Amino acid sequence: MFKTIILSAFGAGLVVAVALSAVQAVTTEPLLFHAETFENAEPAVAAAAPHEHATGEAHTHDAAPAAAEAAAPAHEHDADEWGPSDGFERSAYTFLANLLMGVGVSAILLGLMSIRGGSINARTGVLWGVAGFFAAGLLPSLGLTPELPGTPAAALEARQIWWLSTVAASAIGIALIVFAESVLLKIAGLVIGVLPHVIGAPVPPSLEAAYPAVMAAEFTSASLVVTALLWALSGICAGWLYQRLSRSA
Amino acid sequence: MTQFSKTATSATVIAAGQAQTGARMIPALVAVAFGIFLFVGTGFAAPSMVHNATHDTRHALGLPCH
Numbered sequence: 001m002f003k004t005i006i007l008s009a010f011g012a013g014l015v016v017a018v019a020l021s022a023v024q025a026v027t028t029e030p031l032l033f034h035a036e037t038f039e040n041a042e043p044a045v046a047a048a049a050p051h052e053h054a055t056g057e058a059h060t061h062d063a064a065p066a067a068a069e070a071a072a073p074a075h076e077h078d079a080d081e082w083g084p085s086d087g088f089e090r091s092a093y094t095f096l097a098n099l100l101m102g103v104g105v106s107a108i109l110l111g112l113m114s115i116r117g118g119s120i121n122a123r124t125g126v127l128w129g130v131a132g133f134f135a136a137g138l139l140p141s142l143g144l145t146p147e148l149p150g151t152p153a154a155a156l157e158a159r160q161i162w163w164l165s166t167v168a169a170s171a172i173g174i175a176l177i178v179f180a181e182s183v184l185l186k187i188a189g190l191v192i193g194v195l196p197h198v199i200g201a202p203v204p205p206s207l208e209a210a211y212p213a214v215m216a217a218e219f220t221s222a223s224l225v226v227t228a229l230l231w232a233l234s235g236i237c238a239g240w241l242y243q244r245l246s247r248s249a
Numbered sequence: 250m251t252q253f254s255k256t257a258t259s260a261t262v263i264a265a266g267q268a269q270t271g272a273r274m275i276p277a278l279v280a281v282a283f284g285i286f287l288f289v290g291t292g293f294a295a296p297s298m299v300h301n302a303t304h305d306t307r308h309a310l311g312l313p314c315h
Contacts, residue, residue: 104287146311
């Protein structure tokens with residue numbers, strides 16, 4: 001069974017990686033590149049922040065500190081660090097990352113479906129995939145909105161911990177609501193699912209960003225569509241492949 | 250079929266069912282762990298090389314990045 005799960009996960013991951021990379025190329029990628037042009041232009045703005053005039057009176061302008069504050073904690077690249085160069089190399093690494101994500105999500109879904117028992121096929125797969133999107137896409141996005149480079153944000157570790165905890169709580173909550181027989185347990189599931197949002201996500205230090213506000217809105221929608229595609233398509237493909245492979249085994 | 254053998258048969262069926270559940274659980278749990286390892290490794294690993302290589306995917310999937 002393990003071999004069937006892993007084979008199905010890799011097969012599904014490959015399909016997902018192709019689809020995801022294609023959709024990203026026309027949705028999230030252009031927005032990321034566009035945001036980076038604002039981000040890379042920021043040091044000039046930041047350098048201009050506090051200064052002195054000939055009168056000797058030191059002061060800061062209103063707009064500049066806001067922009068500098070927004071820029072400083074958000075995104076810093078060290079010139080010495082390796083990174084894929086723009087163009088084919090960057091796209092290739094993104095494809096590879098999408099592949100790993102597709103295989104990972106497919107393995108998670110097939111593993112959970114096997115633990116639960118019952119039939120595994122494209123139809124049940126898509127249901128689990130959509131539930132996965134709620135737990136690891138839609139619900140955490142309520143506290144930590146998908147962000148463009150250059151978005152002011154709280155410390156990375158705090159956000160990662162909140163994000164992963166919210167996914168775990170949402171998954172447990174959804175599982176209890178869907179599978180528990182007693183109403184009390186279903187209510188407990190709802191409470192567990194809501195809890196991370198009551199606690200609240202780490203708050204960004206500022207709300208100012210260098211890029212136009214509409215870009216952030218566009219990116220949020222694009223990101224949620226891409227995430228939904230990752231989970232739903234993984235569920236469909238992994239379920240379908242698992243059914244085919246376990247029938248022929 | 251005697252009452253005894255009926256009981257024995259159903260006990261065997263239950264035991265076989267439990268063994269199947271056990272045999273199903275372990276590879277399923279390993280698969281989930283493997284999947285989470287890939288997801289967290291790709292989406293959350295700290296080394297800057299990994300971050301830079303997976304940067305666009307992390308942003309596209311709304312994961313905390315930077």
